[in-house]
Amino acid sequence: MAPAAVKVIGVVGSGQMGSGIAQVAAVAGFDVWLHDSDPAALWRAEKAIGNSVRRLVSKGELSQLAGTDSLNRLRYTSTLADIRNSDVIIEAIVESEVVKKNLFLELDKIAKVSAILASNTSSISITRLASSTSRPTKVIGMHFMNPPPIMKLIEIVRGADTSDEVFMTIKTLSERLGKTVICSQDFPGFIVNRILMPMINEAFFALYTGVATKEDIDTGMKLGTNHPMGPLQLADFIGLDVCLSILKVLHEGLGDSKYIPCPLLVQYVDAGRLGRKQGIGVYNYQNKSQPVKP
Numbered sequence: 001m002a003p004a005a006v007k008v009i010g011v012v013g014s015g016q017m018g019s020g021i022a023q024v025a026a027v028a029g030f031d032v033w034l035h036d037s038d039p040a041a042l043w044r045a046e047k048a049i050g051n052s053v054r055r056l057v058s059k060g061e062l063s064q065l066a067g068t069d070s071l072n073r074l075r076y077t078s079t080l081a082d083i084r085n086s087d088v089i090i091e092a093i094v095e096s097e098v099v100k101k102n103l104f105l106e107l108d109k110i111a112k113v114s115a116i117l118a119s120n121t122s123s124i125s126i127t128r129l130a131s132s133t134s135r136p137t138k139v140i141g142m143h144f145m146n147p148p149p150i151m152k153l154i155e156i157v158r159g160a161d162t163s164d165e166v167f168m169t170i171k172t173l174s175e176r177l178g179k180t181v182i183c184s185q186d187f188p189g190f191i192v193n194r195i196l197m198p199m200i201n202e203a204f205f206a207l208y209t210g211v212a213t214k215e216d217i218d219t220g221m222k223l224g225t226n227h228p229m230g231p232l233q234l235a236d237f238i239g240l241d242v243c244l245s246i247l248k249v250l251h252e253g254l255g256d257s258k259y260i261p262c263p264l265l266v267q268y269v270d271a272g273r274l275g276r277k278q279g280i281g282v283y284n285y286q287n288k289s290q291p292v293k294p
């Protein structure tokens with residue numbers, strides 16, 4: 001598919017990432033179908049996108065007309081088949097290879113023959129996701145950063161069979177979305193998470209072994225290395241379940257014990273402390289006056 005032919009974008013998964021990706025695509029002028037299997041997640045996404053676009057309008061970053069047009073270009077559906085006319089489908093569901101492969105199998109059946117299937121996966125092999133389809137040349141990684149409307153980067157990941165034409169179409173599309181592109185080969189965690197997750201894991205080990213309080217670990221990395229957020233705050237922002245899934249992919253895929261997830265991270269996920277989206281992770285976001293003890 002030639003880059004200019006992309007008019008309709010389907011996004012699957014309307015959580016933190018999918019809702020942001022759908023907003024970015026609609027604001028850039030594409031018609032967007034946003035699908036989630038959970039109607040409550042769709043409803044939350046519609047509310048969040050509406051609030052975010054209205055904020056852009058009130059800050060003068062988007063005209064009133066452009067804001068209204070963007071919201072009108074978005075359609076929400078809990079029926080996967082509704083997105084069948086999309087030229088590019090971007091998957092942003094849970095970070096599980098089994099679940100994603102099942103979805104790619106379904107997408108391959110319903111999508112147009114010419115459609116490109118992209119995954120926003122943080123770490124999972126694009127080659128293996130592509131293997132569950134009959135169109136491996138048209139499967140590619142399109143890894144947005146969190147939150148997609150703010151973060152300027154898209155990491156494009158080429159699977160073993162991704163064609164040059166598909167790569168160029170997705171690169172051009174990413175640029176039309178206002179993003180800077182980097183390209184990674186298909187290795188576990190790609191570029192960004194290969195480097196970021198060991199740092200986050202080490203921060204958990206520092207907390208676990210009593211090196212310092214969570215606040216001092218985060219302040220140390222913020223002021224000591226000029227990071228906008230400390231690693232534990234960032235982990236809460238990403239989602240502790242997502243961090244754990246990525247570390248498991250790094251450990252299994254690269255076979256090095258340095259990627260073994262910290263037991264404290266595992267315990268938090270087991271306890272349902274998934275980060276900001278759950279109201280509690282390393283920090284407690286429900287009642288700021290009562291921080292959770294590590």
Ligand code: NAI
Pocket residue numbers: 012013014015016017018035036037038041092093094095096099103120121122123143144145146237238239242277
């Ligand atoms: P999330 O948990 O906020 O949202 C996932 C959504 O997918 C949920 O609404 C869920 O109902 C839906 N879903 C699950 N299975 C589905 C299926 N079979 N069909 C349709 N919908 C389904 O997760 P989040 O954080 O948005 O992550 C999504 C993907 O983006 C993951 O692959 C993650 O690794 C990746 N990612 C996450 C980043 C982050 O900072 N959270 C950053 C970049 C990528």
